[in-house]
Amino acid sequence: xQEVTQIPAALSVPxxxxxxxxxxxxxxxxxxxQWFRQDPGKxxxxxxxxxxxxxEQTSGRLNASLDKSSGxxxxxxxxxxxxxxxxxxxxxxxxxxxxxxxxxxxxxx
Amino acid sequence: DAGVIQSPRHEVTEMGQEVTLRCKPISGHNxxxxxxxxxxxxxxxxxxxxNNVPIDDSGMPEDRFSAKxxxxxxxxxxxQPSEPRDSAVYFCASSLGSGTGNTIYFGEGxxxxxx
Numbered sequence: 016x017q018e019v020t021q022i023p024a025a026l027s028v029p030x031x032x033x034x035x036x037x038x039x040x041x042x043x044x045x046x047x048x049q050w051f052r053q054d055p056g057k058x059x060x061x062x063x064x065x066x067x068x069x070x071e072q073t074s075g076r077l078n079a080s081l082d083k084s085s086g087x088x089x090x091x092x093x094x095x096x097x098x099x100x101x102x103x104x105x106x107x108x109x110x111x112x113x114x115x116x117x118x119x120x121x122x123x124x
Numbered sequence: 125d126a127g128v129i130q131s132p133r134h135e136v137t138e139m140g141q142e143v144t145l146r147c148k149p150i151s152g153h154n155x156x157x158x159x160x161x162x163x164x165x166x167x168x169x170x171x172x173x174x175n176n177v178p179i180d181d182s183g184m185p186e187d188r189f190s191a192k193x194x195x196x197x198x199x200x201x202x203x204q205p206s207e208p209r210d211s212a213v214y215f216c217a218s219s220l221g222s223g224t225g226n227t228i229y230f231g232e233g234x235x236x237x238x239x
Contacts, residue, residue: 049227058215058230066225104167111180112157112217112228114167 017042019107021115029123034092036118038105043083045107050079050090053102053117062103063090095122126150128231130216136237142204145234148197149218157228158191158201159215167215173199206238 018041028034038048047066051059063072065081065088072079076093092099104117129148137143149156158170171181173193181191188207193199203210213235219228 047225051230058232059217061227061229064225064227106228108228111169111172113169114159116166 017045017107017109017113019105019113019115021103021105021118023118024116025119025121027121027123028095030095030097032095032122034090034095034099034120034122036090036092036103036105036120038088038090038115040086040088040107040113042107042109043086045083045109047108048079048081048088049106049108049112050077050088051104051106053104059104095120097122097124128216128218128229130214130231130234132234133232134235134237136239137206139207139238140205141238142202143206143210143236143238145201145203145214145216145236147199147201147216147231149199149216150220150229151197153218153220153229154196155219155221155226155228156193156199157217157219158199159217159230161213161215161233162211170201170214203236206236208238211237 020039049064050062053059063079065072078091081088100122102117102119106112106114131146157172161167170183171191176193191201213233215233217228217230220226
């Protein structure tokens with residue numbers, strides 16, 4: 016069974032700092048790895064999707080990398096802003112999606 | 125596109141009552157997922173359908189839970205009888221097939237409270 020782990024569970028940084036969020040998975044036979052953002056009381060919004068054949072994806076201040084051999088993905092958020100405060104979840108797909116527990120991020124002004 | 129549409133958005137019901145949650149996936153998507161989210165257990169996959177056929181229901185907690193997908197544009201998740209421990213946010217999500225480039229899209233969730 017695929018296990019997805021996110022460390023740390025919570026993170027607080029001052030505005031302007033770069034954020035590094037980690038995601039690890041146990042089975043490297045994945046179709047893709049996806050990062051989501053969830054605001055309190057809301058659903059999940061997709062941020063980036065990395066296909067199994069790719070090493071990274073970028074969108075604006077966000078960059079996600081994928082290393083299947085080590086079972087890891089990292090989400091980088093450059094120059095964090097208070098509006099980046101949310102919970103970030105990663106999910107690996109190998110048929111169905113398996114989610115990590117998320118990292119709760121607080122960016123202080 | 126309107127996105128994944130769920131109803132009701134909020135429901136408060138008494139223990140023992142039947143609860144039916146509804147979902148309309150994004151048009152053209154052929155994979156549909158039901159998730160449950162709680163503080164204690166995070167996001168759990170309950171069941172997923174591919175081309176209206178249930179593929180994996182191993183996450184359905186017990187016989188009180190049932191899910192159907194009578195056609196490509198509609199799915200229901202039913203809890204009968206409901207219990208206080210069923211209180212959670214239930215998300216429906218859809219995806220275009222199982223290809224490597226296919227993103228999963230979530231609805232806004234149905235917030236269920238069983239008292």
